Amino acid sequence: MDKQQPPTLYDWAGGTEAFMALCAAFYRKVPHDDLLAPVFAHMHPRHAEHVATWLAEVFGGPATYTAEHGGYPYMLSQHLNKGITEPQRRRWVNLMLDAADEVGLPGDPEFRAAFVSYLEWGTRLARDNSQPGADPPREAPVPRWGWGVAPPYQP
Numbered sequence: 001m002d003k004q005q006p007p008t009l010y011d012w013a014g015g016t017e018a019f020m021a022l023c024a025a026f027y028r029k030v031p032h033d034d035l036l037a038p039v040f041a042h043m044h045p046r047h048a049e050h051v052a053t054w055l056a057e058v059f060g061g062p063a064t065y066t067a068e069h070g071g072y073p074y075m076l077s078q079h080l081n082k083g084i085t086e087p088q089r090r091r092w093v094n095l096m097l098d099a100a101d102e103v104g105l106p107g108d109p110e111f112r113a114a115f116v117s118y119l120e121w122g123t124r125l126a127r128d129n130s131q132p133g134a135d136p137p138r139e140a141p142v143p144r145w146g147w148g149v150a151p152p153y154q155p
């Protein structure tokens, strides 16, 4: 491992394939979930793939969501006025973590800390932006998440 440059979270996780597996597992659970099933009842047939593409970009992979799926403005538009509740947000995080375990995303403390911090940040924004009357910025870059304060330890 390059001492100056730890791998991206995307590479550490296993690349696009890993995020596709994660989202496939998550959206397999959704129809059986009392709080989330109604929220996603009319989702786009390729929604899981699109969210995987978003996550791959956030965690340091190719900027494919920006290039091919409308980037931040489209993601934001999909949450506006959805009225996501705190219990729904929390369930979303719980299911994503269950899915991460199920598909074998890395379980080391550093990766999971960074992963969870993005999920907490992103879901709280999604919840807030989804409230009626919310007026978030319509244009912003897709965030690029890193290891934060605890990158992989390199003696």
Ligand code: HEM
Pocket (backbone or CB within 6 Å): 036, 039, 040, 042, 043, 044, 046, 047, 050, 051, 054, 055, 069, 074, 075, 078, 079, 082, 084, 088, 089, 092, 118, 119, 121, 122, 123, 126, 127
């Ligand atoms: C880190 C948190 C989140 C991320 C990264 C995320 C990501 C995305 C993306 C990228 C889209 C657009 C998909 C597309 O291009 O087709 C989307 C749509 C959507 N999201 Fe989220 N989301 C998050 C949190 C949530 C939460 C907490 C909820 C509700 C509990 C939610 C509900 C939805 C719904 C209902 C749609 C529209 C689905 C459709 O009609 O196709 N999201 N999300």
